[in-house]
Amino acid sequence: MRALLAIIHRDLLLVMRRKSEVLTALFFFVVVTSLFPLGIGADTALLRKIAPGVIWVAALLSTLLGLHRMFAADYQDGALEQLVLSSQSMVLLVAGKIIAHWIVCGLPLVLLAPVIGIQFDLDAGSLSVLMATLLLGTPVLSLLGSIGAALTLGVRGGSVLMSLLILPLYIPVLIFGAGAVYANSVGLDTSGHFSLLGAILILALAFVPWVSAAAVKIAIE
């Protein structure tokens, strides 16, 4: 447990010392989602309709921007070897790195979503559903992304390959995340969407840290 907190603390500290990389991804999210209302104009009915999809797709892409940082820097300076050789289980350390990534790249999206939503003329009910779906969905994005980040370690042009590997896996999260907001806006029940998002999150939590830890060990060998 102490090691888990230590690795989260370490990764957050490293981000604080080099803020530009993270701010780029967040700025990307804000800019892309702001371009749509500007481009489409003041057709509020249309904006309200496309809002969930646009915000969710922007969230996927901005998560992807920060993913390569998860293991690549540690791989290059040899710290990843030291983590594998430390007297901690690699699964725990990988889980710590995923949590740190979510705090930096996922949580801000949840907090920014209401501000972005206002540009799309979403009402309070839709905004809260949007935040709740992002809260359940963004951890899944970080978890699944860690597999891609670990598998493409040391591969030239790895970030393009990672996008190809990971984006298809994000599709269920996108469908149920955006679907919940849309269902809420037309007055349908959203509990099914939330149950499925929760199930995906639990499934990912149960398997992904082991898969990513194995992928990291293969990359180091």
Added chain:
Amino acid sequence: MTVNLSTISSNPALVLEANGLCCVRGERELFSGLNLRISTGNCLHVRGENGVGKTSLLRLLTGLSKPESGEVLWGNQSITLDPIAYHHELLFLGHRDALKEDLTALENIQMYAVLDDVALPQEKALAALWRFGLRGRENLPVNCLSAGQKRRVLMARMLTRQAKLWILDEPFNALDTQAVQELQNLIAEHLSFGGLVVLTSHQEVSIPNMQVLEL
């Protein structure tokens, strides 16, 4: 190729042994049928030309990579059986310094202490850094240090790590003559406390109880 390095040991558990190691990189077989045995208080100096497989051998001994055939034993038990227990006793320093450039020397040392499950109060960490001439630089980010000073941070880590087995890849690189002497003293000290050391170096090193393995 066989090296047998044993003095009479009070603790039979502290033996690093390799049986019939074979290492293949790509299409090339680097070495095969390599046996070695190092016991408490002894140092093994692996020598050979560039590309002959020194680093590969060290990585096999740490368990980072798996041999094509053969096995590595720590205390008569294969290192793949309980890797976490083995890693607790092992300190491996590779080519790359594994220090986070944006963290200070002190933060790096303390972070590794937590990950390695070693209790390290701040005074002890500072004392270790000061011993290797980093007084006044302990709170500088590591990217402000020179290559030699980074190696000195690693020496402080070796001192505080409390590992039995040190596997060091080119530990004398980038060090000035005084630091080379200090590192040799540190290794000799470790051996005298019953530690084991495997190292590679192209320089002449004078360390007690040292045997040479030519690859």
